[in-house]
Amino acid sequence: MSFEIVEATIPDIQAALDSGEMTSKGLVLMYLDRIANIDKLGLTINSVLEINPDTLFIAESLDVERAVQGPRGPMHGIPVLLKDNINTGDKMHTSAGSLALANSYATKDAFIVQKLREAGAIILGKANMTEFANFMTNNMPSGYSSRGGQVLNPYNISTPTGGSSAGSGVAVACNFCTVSVGTETSGSILNPGNLSSTIGIKPTVGLISRSGILPLSSSQDTAGPMARTVTDAVLLLNVLVGVDESDPAMGTGLGKQCADYTDFLNKDGLRGARIGIPRDYYFEELTEEQLILFNNAVDIMKQHGAVIVDPANIKTAREIKYSSVILNEFKASLNAYLSQLGPHASIRSLKDIIDFNNNHPMETLRYGQTLLVQAEYNTSGTLTEPNYIHDRALDLKLCQQDGIDAVMKEHNLDALLFPADFGARITSRAGYPSIVVPAGYTAAGVPFGVTFSARAYCEPMLIKLAYSFEQHSQFREAPSLKSFL
Template sequence: MTHHSLARAALAALLATTASAALAQTAAPASPDAAAATHIERIRTLDDAGPQLNAVIVYDAAAAAKAKAAKGALQGRTVLVKDNVETAEWPTTAGSLALKDNATGRDAPLVANLRRAGGVVLGKTNLSEWANIRSSDSTSGWSAVGGLTKNPHAIDRNACGSSSGSGAAIAAGLAWAAIGTETNGSITCPASVNGIVGFKPSVGIVSRTHVVPISSTQDTAGPMTTSVHDAALLLNAIAGQDPADPITLEAKRVADYTAGLATASLQGVRIGVLRKAVGERADIAALFETALADLTRAGAVLVDLDYETPPTFWRSTLPVLMYELREEMDKYLSTRPVADGPRSLADVVAFNKAQPRDELRWFGQDLLEQALTTTDAAAYQENLATIRRMTRAEGIDKLLADNQVAFLIAPTMGPAWSTDLVLGDNFSGRTGAGYLAAIAGYPHLTVPMGAVEGLPIGLSIMGGQWQDHEVLKAGAAYEKARTAKLPTPSFERWKPAGE
């Protein structure tokens, strides 16, 4: 990519049209090549230059021609892919200089599915390095390869991680849609704080083969878009069985995740409200009450749930990830069809130590180092059984069954925090309950529900295993009922409302 200057007047004109252009992407492009050309120009003017969002690491200058020739359900729509998912054109780096030459020459099955459906891979998006599993004190959205991703709604605010580039890119209208990945919050958090739709499917709906891994039990890719319909349309394209990923053979999919979205109704649907997940902020609570009022007017029956995760739960979550990270990363790195670069997680740790200025300047790698010593298989199995029980049989399954509700809802996250590379992330307010769906491996949809001081806030809708279609239909019904005004990106530093 080349960086170039842009005249102030031209940039102002581009920013003035960004919001309407992004919304227009939800319809099938009348001219796929023209849409792709517009996205390329927007990347050049908003990502490479102007506010320099750093959302896109690399893009395909020939995407317009490919969009014109594409056939299939996606009709040449452009899709950006998070740079921990392999694509044949470019190296897959996971944001790390250790993998800067990781050109495998292969598509992940989900990308191959995308192309067969007529999607055009526009480029790769930045991410929190190693999908934010490197350090317990990181700054989300930063990687040594891509730099720091900025939130289009306030460029001094965080885009969240690890799918920060995918979230920021779609908020800025740099593509029709993007692929994100999630282990615990890495699709839903960036979608929420960037003011877009993000869908974490049930684990098994989408293949994880040739995706740089963290967890065999929680990892999944999913759509990040401007509407629930588009999330369902993209899910149609990327979902599918994969013999190399056995859980995909167990998944219960539907033929068309867009079916019934346009007519979806909440009339008489009982929905569980996770009140304790609202958090400590009165402004988020007020926004959530507006969403609840919208749902009630749409005919939903709201049921307040008094649920709080047992304190003992948290002791078991990190050891599971640490054990799985070491095992899964060693498998991935040791089987890459690339001669150079790390072959194990231990090699990655050693590489970072040898590159302290480039890799360890802003935060360390304590989690990677902890994973190397988390080797007790019996303890792993016990911890996994504990967190699975607490999030499934004693968690989501129990809440749905005992209260006879179809879904669980809560605010997704608080507003985007000020980015600080020196002090790291500031997750405050105790808002959200997405960890339940993440650890259970169940579907979780976040849909914009308004803003706090111009900063987007999402509404989470979670359901039981394989209830992905039902969750998407509920999200589409909420979109129709929503009365809150949604913010548009400013591409400037944050200012208090009214200033």
């Protein structure tokens, strides 16, 4: 009987690899077959942007190493897809989904890619994404890029994929890889995690290195795991965490990283945990069907010992308005990244990207580039604008001190619980961690999740809660992939 790849977890795969039932090379071939037949033919889900040309050689080499020396650890021989804004110093491009950077090669691996390779992971390829992390224009659909086209939601074609780590979430949901790495600035892991019925861990800014990742915001960006189970997401998190002295944000986590986050995979993690629900503001866009799913999730948490504080409203929720932070940081961050590309790179600045798009409008400007133009011509790139400085300070005050910190202290909470990804705006500006977990499906088959959030470096508590809820609910179902009708 052949190995069943659909919904196979990292522990499942490691057991099969150790027993000789399967090889990593065979595993890669199975994923490639699914990518060919489902992602690129048939349903044309379009979540995978590029395949690593060396992936089979890497897999076979790791099989030999396993036989001769034994596995390096849980990620040995596990195929991983990376969002297309994560540098790989190999034969793959890093383009952020853009045609302007379609021929751009990074000179070296991002820090987290180095960590993956050291752990024996197989970099299978790059995942499609919303172009420039959905900061190209105002009306671009989530999951669309000029280079890769539109990613489709495998659960319901009329439903968005969520952005901007759309390909990372959808590829995992469809079993085109074992796990993937996404990035988030404001909801870009939590949103596609919610809409693809996957686990998304958006860590504290500073827990995982951002070096070698094409940026959007120097204050909010972070990479994070996407997986089909909390266990798999945490095994991937273990590998991604590491001290990178070239990323200044990592100094905030000194002494706060854990050696092994699987220590917090506790089935009884909900018992006695105080979880607050910020009902005011964050529930206004919920449909009645989604509200039923959310309340059912809360009932499950209560049944397994959670103390629910409802409501635990965030007093600043309605004060958090438009902020100029990302607009100002984008130009400065992107230009710094582009300046570090190899000597033969033709694109060296945000202005070069805008000019390229203007010279190829049919291919690149289907939805325009209003945000790119605003960032280039309405900001200095020096972060000296008074509105930026004021907005950055206000974001921290409203989202950290007077927002999440205040409500958690007031009610002595271990975590906050948001419907879907609706808390992403406040948690992302705070730089605080969140984990989204499947919580059911609407009658139309659209996934719905709940998000656990907390203060900086509280990943251990969030992992306990997410794992316990997952184990007691088991809501996730694989998409049928037979038809969108």
